């Protein structure tokens with residue numbers, strides 16, 4: 001669950017990854033850590049575009065890659081003129097537009113999550129803040145991480161703790177998952193494969209590795225293909241011609257995938273199974289005859305989070321995402337094991353109820369509409385799913401948290 005409303009407590013004039021009314025009421029400067037939809041809350045709404053248009057001092061910062069992606073997406077391209085580019089590892093100072101005595105120095109570095117994903121470091125009179133956004137750093141990588149090498153004292157670490165749960169101690173490295181996938185595909189000569197992805201971006205390493213190994217292009221739809229106009233090294237391994245290939249990652253599925261073996265690139269399913277004590281010997285698991293799941297995580301495992309937190313050794317930790325079932329006592333207990341004693345306990349009510357309802361019941365939607373059983377963690381939705389989701393929102397909009405059986409029952413009516 002997402003546990004951060006976007007406003008930096010130390011610098012409330014700055015909001016990150018949230019563009020809702022509550023953010024607009026206090027923030028003047030906005031940052032986008034990466035392109036996944038759950039980090040663009042409110043960016044597509046008319047209230048935000050009016051706010052930006054009427055207040056010329058408003059700034060929206062993101063990486064160059066993110067800016068390119070946004071300029072390709074119909075929901076966000078109308079704001080193109082307002083996106084300012086952040087350059088990796090080049091500190092710069094931003095002024096609070098409504099208070100000339102208030103400024104912060106911002107430095108950004110890669111987050112290892114998806115193309116264009118950034119971590120943001122803010123330094124100013126109210127403390128040094130590191131915001132990781134969604135991130136994946138293997139334990140050995142975090143030792144070499146710029147922020148850690150800089151030995152800066154971090155007062156508050158805003159961190160992605162999606163898998164901060166000891167039963168999710170390890171997740172296969174993406175390279176290893178990809179090797180497994182290649183070994184598997186290699187066993188078949190003329191078989192067609194369908195790779196089911198859940199987010200707009202984040203699977204580029206797989207596409208490129210498959211092409212490198214088999215010399216076969218990957219079929220994607222035209223929107224997806226052109227999203228990569230800014231990343232020619234990725235685009236050159238893709239094709240919009242489904243006839244040309246037996247490797248498909250198209251959405252909606254094209255007609256050539258009819259007798260394909262389906263491989264769902266997922267992680268949530270694996271982590272839920274792990275929490276039920278199920279152990280996996282391989283990142284690739286057969287579910288039924290022509291249906292497999294590959295554990296492919298864009299988020300750090302429990303061990304990777306712990307290594308990162310210990311090395312940063314911040315005074316306070318503010319989770320930006322946590323496992324659904326964790327409570328504040330458990331959270332603080334786990335933090336204590338990392339040498340961080342924080343009080344008062346941070347309360348972390350979910351910040352984006354609607355999206356979380358959607359995530360929780362995605363399973364059901366997919367079942368109904370696609371005869372499918374995939375969860376999505378990054379859960380970007382594709383344009384043609386919007387109507388389905390609108391209907392779902394209608395049904396659930398009157399429901400209150402906690403979103404337990406009642407929601408499901410109502411939905412199933």
Ligand SMILES: [Zn+2]
Nearest residue numbers: 036113134378
């Ligand atoms: Zn993400």
Ligand SMILES: [Zn+2]
Nearest residue numbers: 219248250254
């Ligand atoms: Zn296809």
